[in-house]
Amino acid sequence: MTSMPQVLVVDDDPHIRQLLAFALEKAGLAVREAEDGEAALAAVAEQAPDLVVLDINMPRMDGLDVCRRLRAQGDLPILFLSSRDDEIDRILGIELGGDDYVTKPFSPREVVARVQAILRRARSPRPVEAGESQTETLSRGRLSLDGESWSARWDGAEVGLTVTEFGILKILLSAPSRVFTRDQIIDRLHGPGFAITDRTIDSHVRNLRGKFAAVGGHDVVETRAGVGYRLGPCLGVQPDVASRA
Template identity: 70%
Template sequence: MPRTILVVDDDPHIRQLLVFALGKAGLDTIEAGDGEEAVTLIGERIPDLVILDINMPRMDGLEVCRRVRATSGVPILFLSSRDDEIDRVLGIELGGDDYVVKPFSPREVVARTQAILRRAAAKAPDVQGCGGRIAHNCLTLDLEGWRALWDGQDVPLTVTEFTTLRTLASWPGKVFGRDAIIDRLHGPGFAVTDRTIDSHIRNLRAKFAAVGADTLIETRPGIGYALGSCERSGS
């Protein structure tokens, strides 16, 4: 079945451009001209992905993301202006999956949209042959259900956060540079900054810290990140 993309931007020209490009790629679309309308539509229609402008009147994209993330893990692709680096990083930290900088190429937006959708639909390799699960001490990843658990407790993650953690957990002991993580998220050639990856790692650490986990991910200075011991504190 065709995937449905919600395009949220207060500029009707941008919405028209994206709707046309996404339609040519075989994707269905719905539109919202402001954040309040977007929140309502997400609750009613449950799209497969949201393309969300950061700078909008009435309710900006960051506030939309906050409200959506309170109840939903729907993937979010932000649109942002060149001078909004702080907002872009904050958007990722709030639970956005990726961003595209304005002015943008519609083909790039479509490519990033399809990359996120592929991640959401992909079945990760069954590393341990245990019905699509990866288990490492207190950490368990249900690869088919896209669930992360720490000591049996659910830890809600976005698609990008889950894929990042799955990458690290699939090869315990291996250190992944930021470029290697980007390649596994998007495929080679995508222009994503190191700060974006760092933001996703911070999100993961913060979410697991909230359930008492502080050994999830190790930082190897100057190299990258690796899965931590995933042991209970004090073990």
């Protein structure tokens, strides 16, 4: 029982909570429920789950506010649920640190699959590919990544990243001169056939850039227009000087 991953399902609709709890428990996950944002924060404070399934549109305290507070405390994985087909909600959620999102109406099997994918990334790094090391420290310029502890540092100071942000940076650092398309990044993060939008990757990269820019790392990720992303020189060069085609 102690090794069973715990998921906190937060939604003001009891039918959705029950539906997801049934599907997740059937998949071998332990589930707790919270009916609003305040109850969710109290549940996390009482016993931190391994992942939160978090509805965006809730009364009193919506999911984005809950995410902000959770992100101020740490990097607890978050899967957003949204009842609106609104790209702003989706992108803002990812920029706040959400690991993925699902739009209502959804298939419970899809939610389970995405929860399991996030938990796999959080608990065990993907298999090492040819020419890539899983455990040794990778570095370029003032940037270093420790694959064993999943920590990123700039000039020796740790920069707090979500699992997805770290995964993207590790992919780029594994082949510094290579330009990765968004599809290639998605495949390496989630495996082939995992359906998320290109804009989700763009939002993670934007959030990644912002975190490093805050500590002087203005040139960590470069955009290749119409192609994708590659690692920058990581020397702290200002954006107006860095090569950003």
